[in-house]
Amino acid sequence: MTRLAVIGLFVCVVAGAGCQSETTQPDYSIVSPVTETFQGTLDVQGSAFFSFTVGNPDPVSVTFASLTKSSGLAVATSVRLGFGQPSGETCVTTTASTTPSSLQAQILQVATPGVYCVIISDTGALTESLNFAIKIKHS
């Protein structure tokens, strides 16, 4: 009887261990945050977008850092800044705001792993093409 009890427990432990080995764990590798810079020229009534891949579900910060004339002179004009996912021929936003350039992030968004985008567009305030720089920090 003692032998049967030991066999029963052994079967239980082995079977249990077999199941435990199939337990799914989140498949997130450790990824160091990276900062990507999106630079370009924004035309009057124009827009431009930039796609990037998020590897870990960490916050994504978007900083519209500068808007300058071709001479290098900074301007305080507000533009539309959006965060979303690429779809069709554009970036479909889930978050957007009209903002001037700043040294502080205008968008802070938690994103699950996947492909995302940032779009900048003129709301009608531009009178000439301007150069912009946007910093995107993500994992």
Place this chain on the structure above:
Amino acid sequence: MFRTCLLGLVGGVLLTSACRSTSTAPAIEPASTSEVWSNTLTVGASRFYSFNVPLSGNVSVRLTELKQGGVATDEQVTLGLGTPTATDCALAGQFVAGASETAILTGPQPRGIYCIRIWDDSQLSTTTTFSVNITHPKQ
């Protein structure tokens, strides 16, 4: 002691059954949907189009139409499938093709956001309109 033995055996059987229930079933291809991307390609230009594949499954791409001045042409363009990256579509592969009802790209893809890029690699003589049909799993 008998109770211990019985518990051990029952536990083992239950856990073994639980393990069996995780056996893989035959893969079922999810329902699909189609998107049509139509636009104009000027000589030497490129465009890209992003789309979401919400479930793993087969993705196929057909270049269904190429027209110049409203008339079908047998000239060719280059197409590729990739992932939206920065301000373009980073390609995993590319093909030269003319308009056809036959899929020029087809195969299984994991869920995610992808893009199709079309461009003129010195193949077009004039501005050309195109239509691309993309079939992929739907949610």
